[in-house]
Structure formats: structure tokens, C-alpha cells
Amino acid sequence: MTTELRVLDPADWDDWYANLELAFGGLAEAPEERALWRELTECDRSVGAWDGERVVGTAGAFSFRLSVPGGALVPVAGVTMVGVAATHRRRGILTSMMRRQLDDVRAWGEPLAVLTASEPEIYGRFGYGIGAFTAHASIDTTRVRLTAPEGADEVVLRQADPAKAAAACEAVYARLVPGRPGMLARQPGWERLPLLDPPGGREGASPLQCVLAERGGEVVGYARYAIKPEWSYAGADGSVTLRDIGALDPAAEGALWRFLCSIDLVSSVRIRSRPVDDVWQHLVSDVRRCEPTLRDGLHVRLVDVGAALAARRYQAPVDVVFEVADAFCPWNEGRWRLRGGPDGAQCARTDGAADLALSVRELGSAYLGGVSLTSLAAAGRVRETRPGALTEAAVAFGWPVAPWLPHGF
Numbered sequence: 564m565t566t567e568l569r570v571l572d573p574a575d576w577d578d579w580y581a582n583l584e585l586a587f588g589g590l591a592e593a594p595e596e597r598a599l600w601r602e603l604t605e606c607d608r609s610v611g612a613w614d615g616e617r618v619v620g621t622a623g624a625f626s627f628r629l630s631v632p633g634g635a636l637v638p639v640a641g642v643t644m645v646g647v648a649a650t651h652r653r654r655g656i657l658t659s660m661m662r663r664q665l666d667d668v669r670a671w672g673e674p675l676a677v678l679t680a681s682e683p684e685i686y687g688r689f690g691y692g693i694g695a696f697t698a699h700a701s702i703d704t705t706r707v708r709l710t711a712p713e714g715a716d717e718v719v720l721r722q723a724d725p726a727k728a729a730a731a732c733e734a735v736y737a738r739l740v741p742g743r744p745g746m747l748a749r750q751p752g753w754e755r756l757p758l759l760d761p762p763g764g765r766e767g768a769s770p771l772q773c774v775l776a777e778r779g780g781e782v783v784g785y786a787r788y789a790i791k792p793e794w795s796y797a798g799a800d801g802s803v804t805l806r807d808i809g810a811l812d813p814a815a816e817g818a819l820w821r822f823l824c825s826i827d828l829v830s831s832v833r834i835r836s837r838p839v840d841d842v843w844q845h846l847v848s849d850v851r852r853c854e855p856t857l858r859d860g861l862h863v864r865l866v867d868v869g870a871a872l873a874a875r876r877y878q879a880p881v882d883v884v885f886e887v888a889d890a891f892c893p894w895n896e897g898r899w900r901l902r903g904g905p906d907g908a909q910c911a912r913t914d915g916a917a918d919l920a921l922s923v924r925e926l927g928s929a930y931l932g933g934v935s936l937t938s939l940a941a942a943g944r945v946r947e948t949r950p951g952a953l954t955e956a957a958v959a960f961g962w963p964v965a966p967w968l969p970h971g972f
């Protein structure tokens with residue numbers, strides 16, 4: 564039995580998406596969620612695998628602009644909606660879609676592809692490395708005290724309707740994007756995602772709530788969250804689940820965290836998919852009672868090694884030659900000389916001797932500055948062939964702000 568790959572015809576979207584829902588277990592999404600994904604699907608950048616009249620495989624690629632170290636917004640493919648019918652799994656359909664997609668991304672001139680994985684094991688074989696980790700936590704607010712920084716008392720907090728406050732929140736978000744690698748500039752239509760709140764997905768929690776942080780009448784921060792009221796025999800035992808938070812300065816951010824951790828009748832604040840260097844860790848009296856856990860966030864694939872490495876800045880001067888292995892995208896294979904620093908970089912093919920040998924996967928992990936080349940070398944995944952090159956490159960690739968993907972896609 565052979566399958567045929569075709570660019571998605573918008574008229575086939577329902578069948579195409581139904582295959583995806585089935586691959587994820589068959590639960591239908593809420594109508595408003597489905598409608599949003601239909602609107603956001605870029606059909607001309609999506610493929611379906613067809614077995615006769617039936618869609619048996621799906622893969623899409625959003626057109627994103629990704630913040631990279633130094634603040635440039637680089638066009639990237641946001642790989643999404645990947646699914647293969649259970650009846651057709653492990654016959655190479657995903658592999659054929661990844662082949663097609665990475666060829667397409669290269670042709671579109673986008674130097675990077677990024678994704679979040681349903682299972683972290685799937686995408687390494689296609690050259691993706693984990694480029695940003697993410698932190699989950701649950702703050703036990705009955706035991707943990709939170710100290711907000713100076714100036715927090717002057718911040719005015721105002722409860723607001725999430726839809727009416729959305730534009731103000733978006734303005735804050737937009738100002739944060741260049742400063743943190745991994746953030747995505749909001750593309751048209753995507754401003755609806757943070758407001759998506761289907762009643763069936765609330766699991767007993769309230770509708771989305773929003774609080775704005777203001778100074779001198781100007782919005783300088785926001786938090787969006789839901790409260791789940793619960794009662795145990797001993798009394799109130801509710802929880803707050805944080806949806807997102809953003810602030811332009813420490814006082815505003817501290818005021819928002821303090822607010823979230825002091826809501827009455829609540830004994831825990833659940834934090835999901837936040838940056839690993841998030842400020843709450845430094846405001847709490849007892850980080851152990853916040854149960855922080857780490858998981859993979861953004862997976863990064865350099866589709867054009869030269870263009871990708873030249874697009875970011877480096878925190879220290881660097882001049883190294885990488886010997887890159889890339890079996891899935893052989894156009895990247897070979898030696899690349901990277902010269903760069905805080906003001907810019909260039910990266911081109913070279914015949915010079917290699918300083919570091921690694922695969923494109925390790926470059927993807929190190930690219931946003933959140934995974935150290937030194938730790939990859941310690942795991943045997945980067946080999947130093949010129950003494951000193953590893954430290955030089957590891958220092959240069961690092962970045963003062965941890966990379967973080969603000970939302971799934």
C-alpha cells in the first residue's frame with residue numbers, strides 16, 4: 564500500500580484535522596478551539612498523506628518569527644499538527660512528511676524549524692535538539708512567603724475583563740519578545756490564543772481572569788489565570804492555575820506574583836511551562852515547597868546552519884570551525900566557520916581545520932543559549948579537536964536570559 568503526499572487543499576481541512584484528532588486519541592476539540600486552529604492553519608504550508616480517499620497523515624508549518632539571542636526576529640517554521648493514523652503507523656509516513664517539510668522550509672528560506680513534541684523521543688532523528696527547557700511548579704501558599712521587590716507597593720492592580728484588556732496585555736507582550744530568546748512575535752490571529760477558554764477545558768476552574776498592573780495609569784504588566792475553588796474537611800483548599808504573566812519591570816512583576824500567591828481561599832498556585840529562570844524562584848521563602856520540575860519545551864532544528872548561526876548574537880567574541888554531521892539534511896554537512904560576538908556574526912563554509920565536531924542536533928540545543936555546549940560535550944555529544952575551542956564556543960553561545968517558548972502551537 565502506498566501513500567501520496569499532497570499540499571493541503573482548504574476544502575479537505577475537516578478530514579485532515581479529523582485524522583489529527585484521531586491520532587491524538589479521538590476526543591473532539593471544543594468548537595471554538597477547532598475554529599481557531601482552522602483559521603490559523605496555513606494550508607499552503609501543510610501536507611496530508613493520503614491512502615486512496617483517506618487522509619492518514621498530517622503535518623503543518625506556521626510562519627513564525629522567533630526571538631533569538633540579541634533580539635533579532637528570525638523567520639521560522641513552527642512545525643505543528645503532526646499525526647499519523649493508528650492503522651498506518653511505523654511505516655515511514657512521518658519520515659516522508661518530515662523529509663518533504665524540511666525541503667520546503669529550506670526552499671522558503673527559513674533558517675530554522677521549531678516545535679513542541681508530544682513525546683520528546685520523536686524528533687531527534689530528524690535533527691531537532693531540545694533548545695529550551697521549561698519549568699512547572701506548584702507553590703504551597705500556606706507555607707511559602709513571597710517577598711516582592713521595592714516599588715511593588717506603588718503598583719496598582721486592577722481586575723479586568725480578559726477580552727477588554729487583551730490589547731494592553733498584547734502591548735506588554737510585544738515589548739518582552741526581543742529580550743527573551745524563544746519568544747514568538749505575535750502573528751495576526753494569534754492574539755486570540757491566550758484568550759481561548761472553552762468551558763469544557765476548565766476542569767472545574769473559573770473562566771479566565773485577568774489582573775493588570777498599572778503605574779501612572781499605564782499598563783506595565785498582566786497576569787491571566789483561573790481559580791478552582793475546592794474545600795477539604797479542614798477548610799478552603801482552592802488553587803490558582805496561572806495561564807500567563809508578563810511585566811515590564813521587577814516591581815510590577817513582583818506585585819503580580821504577590822497578588823497571585825495571596826488570593827483568599829487558595830492554598831496553591833500552579834505554574835505551568837514557565838522559563839527556567841523565572842523570577843518567582845527568587846521571591847519565595849522556600850523553593851522546595853514549590854516543587855519545581857523541568858521538562859523539554861522548544862525543540863530547535865537548524866535548517867540552514869550558516870544563516871541560522873549568523874542570525875544571532877554571541878555574548879563573547881568567538882571564532883570557531885564546526886564539523887557538522889547532518890544525515891537528514893546533508894546540505895548542512897561539513898565545516899562551517901563562525902566568527903561573531905555581541906555586535907553580529909558571520910558563518911560560512913571553510914576548508915580550515917575543525918575545532919569542534921558535533922551533529923546539527925547539538926547546534927539546535929545550544930542555539931538559543933539555554934543548553935551549554937560544555938554539558939553536551941560532557942555527555943559525549945560534542946568533541947573538541949582544538950584545545951580551548953569548547954570553552955570559547957560555550958561562553959559565546961550562552962545567554963544571560965534563558966530561552967522560553969511562551970505558548971504551545
Ligand SMILES: CC(=O)SCCNC(=O)CCNC(=O)[C@H](O)C(C)(C)COP(=O)(O)OP(=O)(O)OC[C@H]1O[C@@H](n2cnc3c(N)ncnc32)[C@H](O)[C@@H]1OP(=O)(O)O
Pocket residue numbers: 586587642643644645646647648651652653654655656657658659678679680681682684685688
Ligand atoms: C509537532 C507535533 O505536532 S508533535 C505531535 C506528534 N503526534 C503524535 O504524537 C500523535 C500520535 N502519534 C502519531 O501520530 C505517530 O505515531 C507519529 C507521528 C508520532 C509517528 O508516525 P509514524 O508514521 O509511525 O513514524 P515513522 O514510521 O516515520 O517512524 C520513524 C521512526 O520514528 C520512530 N518513532 C515514531 N514514533 C515514535 C514515538 N512516538 N516514540 C518513539 N519513536 C517513534 C519509529 O520507530 C521509527 O524509527 P526507526 O526509523 O528507527 O524505524
